[in-house]
Amino acid sequence: MKNKTLIADLRKQKGLTQEKLADISGLNVRTIQRLESGEDASLETLRSVAVALKVEVAELFESV
Known part of the structure; x- marks a missing residue:
């Protein structure tokens, strides 16, 4: 199942x-593309994206 x-x-x-x-x-473009398509990522990767976007990791996902 993919994450939203x-x-x-x-x-x-x-x-x-x-x-x-x-x-x-500090990630590669392919990683960003995979994240945007909802593929799983490590917490470390998600944290890097959250810091870059100046949001909390939880804010990267639609709440269920």
């Missing part, structure tokens, strides 16, 4: 491209 991620929405709200988010978070 808000990463793409948050990224777009902040005016960032996938490439720019990858750069800020």
Whole structure:
């Protein structure tokens, strides 16, 4: 089951491209693409994205 991620929405709200988010978070673009499509990621990876987007890790996902 895929998670509903808000990463793409948050990224777009902040005016960032996938490439720019990858750069800020220290991850590669492919990782950002996988996260945005809802694939699983380590907490460390999610934390890197959350810090780059200036949100809490929990805010990266739609609450169920």
